[in-house]
Amino acid sequence: MKQFISVNDVTDINALVQQALVYKSNPLADRTLGADKRIGLLFLNPSLRTRLSTQVAAANLGMEAIVFNVDKEGWALEFEEGAIMSGNTVEHIKDAAPILGSYFNMLCIRTFPSLKNREDDYSELYISQFIKYCGVPVISLESATLHPLQSLTDIVTIQECLMAAPLLTKAKPKIVLTWAPHVKPLPQCVANSFAQWVNAWGGADFVITHPEDYELSTNFTNGATITHNQDEALQNADFVYVKNWSTYTDYGKIYENDPRWMLTEQKIGLTNNAKVMHCLPVRRNIELSDEVLDSPNSIVTQQAANRVWAAQAVIAAILRNNK
Amino acid sequence: MKQFISVNDVTDINALVQQALVYKSNPLADRTLGADKRIGLLFLNPSLRTRLSTQVAAANLGMEAIVFNVDKEGWALEFEEGAIMSGNTVEHIKDAAPILGSYFNMLCIRTFPSLKNREDDYSELYISQFIKYCGVPVISLESATLHPLQSLTDIVTIQECLMAAPLLTKAKPKIVLTWAPHVKPLPQCVANSFAQWVNAWGGADFVITHPEDYELSTNFTNGATITHNQDEALQNADFVYVKNWSTYTDYGKIYENDPRWMLTEQKIGLTNNAKVMHCLPVRRNIELSDEVLDSPNSIVTQQAANRVWAAQAVIAAILRNNK
């Protein structure tokens, strides 16, 4: 693997999932693979799980990880070509990226969307400019429109559950991605990315449900069944992925925030005793009720713990490619 | 040792003190004890000595330490059970803690009191919720009401001084904890914790002195002599621990800030050439005069340097218990 920006960088999803599960059973299986290599973790936005799991993953491979909070420890970067830099941006990505590339063997970057202009966000200018100028392999720690380390983790977790409790009555699990209410406009990244990965993986009967006006880009959802009827979507589901996102069409807004879309125990009753997933952080009793999150149906902790193994499989694949 | 939240987690204070002094004379005595283990240092509030000394202590044991400033690099956590999270808190401790526990073998946490509501602060909700949900041993880096790594360091430093210059005319040293003025309301943690440890240690004639209205909780002070007469308290003292705290009874206030409570050279004259201690940071010429801090009586630098060995003894004890 040369980089990890989207599912399109992965030639064999199942092999990557298996590698992650190998690392889960033996974290130090490749403890010298990254010896004398350095990975830079650059954050233009805050992070808890992504940062810590990636640090742990790198350490398991014997690789030195250095974290740099660009937003807090550094200064504002300029991404526009030809900018006359008389404003608030202090350094152009054209100057910063190649230097970071000279200090590290691999770079990881988190950069959120503005949610102000769809065309800008969906052009993925920030991460594209990093990739263009840094000269080393790049791993996305969540970009304006996608969150591939999360999605790989999600597939790993689903696969793990299916191995622990094989389906008896159907060939493929039914996976439902359901919109949930929130208190502020959030990116579409996690939903886009989950849809993209589940579709590419192909191992599921995949349904997406959300209120009207919350359509996601068909670039990612194509292949899934889409419905505005949450109850109908949840029928017989084996996995329910809960996530809020702001509007895509009339971009970055909260149109409706109907609390009836919150996932409750009653709604779990509609499913095939489904496993409940969420990328975290989750707003309790807004997106998901306490009763669901604290029930055996919730696998959010297992899912978040798996972030380490997904990151480790990705870093290892890139290290092997660059040997 | 299973955790380190207060002196109650310690079965043998003197053994722990001796271990710290062993590490002082041979920092790398157990350089592989923490190999392939990870310790997470989580800060909900700022830290200098505590953070750096704990990082150094972990490194001396061959353990990887990762620092995460939750307040600055992460987001606001929710600690109330059943909260409807429609406000400013982004993630519930019930969701964050078990995941942190999955990434680390041991977690260290700093969380200050609000000083607004005594019942809330003294319930130690924050650190208790961490312990309840994280699933790995927890070390307090200072909580709402206690600062045990500081207090262990204090006993280590007193013991070290007594070994270097044994008492000639009395069986036990006289230790005085004296309130000092400050410019803003501070927690009672350091004073509570020092009182708790000196009382549990039992090796001293222990006196606490403070202005009226600055009574500490008897949960911690029981066993000490308490007086409002600082001069009387200082008579023949061997160690004087200087510290400000805000009011406990009418909670979190500054009632009186009489500059005559500042510890000066003249007051040292009342003592048995006492060693002067302070946990730092100290407001010079408010809490303690320059003349005292810059005199041979001050052992504040030795005391702060000992933070490393106290932290190292605690981490080692927990590592040994979890082997």
Place this chain on the structure above:
Amino acid sequence: MKQFISVNDVTDINALVQQALVYKSNPLADRTLGADKRIGLLFLNPSLRTRLSTQVAAANLGMEAIVFNVDKEGWALEFEEGAIMSGNTVEHIKDAAPILGSYFNMLCIRTFPSLKNREDDYSELYISQFIKYCGVPVISLESATLHPLQSLTDIVTIQECLMAAPLLTKAKPKIVLTWAPHVKPLPQCVANSFAQWVNAWGGADFVITHPEDYELSTNFTNGATITHNQDEALQNADFVYVKNWSTYTDYGKIYENDPRWMLTEQKIGLTNNAKVMHCLPVRRNIELSDEVLDSPNSIVTQQAANRVWAAQAVIAAILRNNK
């Protein structure tokens, strides 16, 4: 070498340059020199290249580096002797520095000038107080008036270019330091330090050019030719170092900001196809035009990448001195 605060701490500039180039060709040549040693990197101001390159340099020597952003993770320090600390400063450098010295074998410090009072800034109070009280070797990561790691890097980079393409028609390269416009008042550090090092190195025909009113301190410039005519200065130059600085005489101001001082391709035409240098971050199309920065004349990326080897040579020299 005992410390690294200015060129005056270096006995043999060429030997230090050669050591940096050795590390560039073999980064792990001394991979155990710093084993079991710790270096603290303290930032009172933001940093990108300096922080990361110093971390990488320390790691290459097998030394553990710990970063502490004093301004963000800690609290305001007091530097004035005798201060009555009733204001915003929380801890005196007299108390903080010796403790930091007890935790680390070596300390690196970045502290910017206020640009409000020249006498204060040029007294270098902050870094001097650190050195006075910390008790271990100190490396400047940029102080109020100097930036020696940058300047050593600059000489390394010039030397490297001269080795790759030896001069044919003259004994010494012509090096021009030129002022450039900026949008806000900047310190004189980089310019002072570059002037000090090039003069001490002695290997160049050295010219400084700037608008009237932007004179630098003769303490650093003595030995250079100074002119207000940029075009004349650039004639036949082999290296052009571009940098803005605020006024030194009427201190810390922007007097004139004539855009004609921006270095453009046309001006490069006046030179001997000069290599263009800048310490970064650079304001594109304000200090330097895109056409120059994106041309083969620009060596700013090579220069910034060399920060690692300069830092590594300095740390190694101090480690060897303290063996």
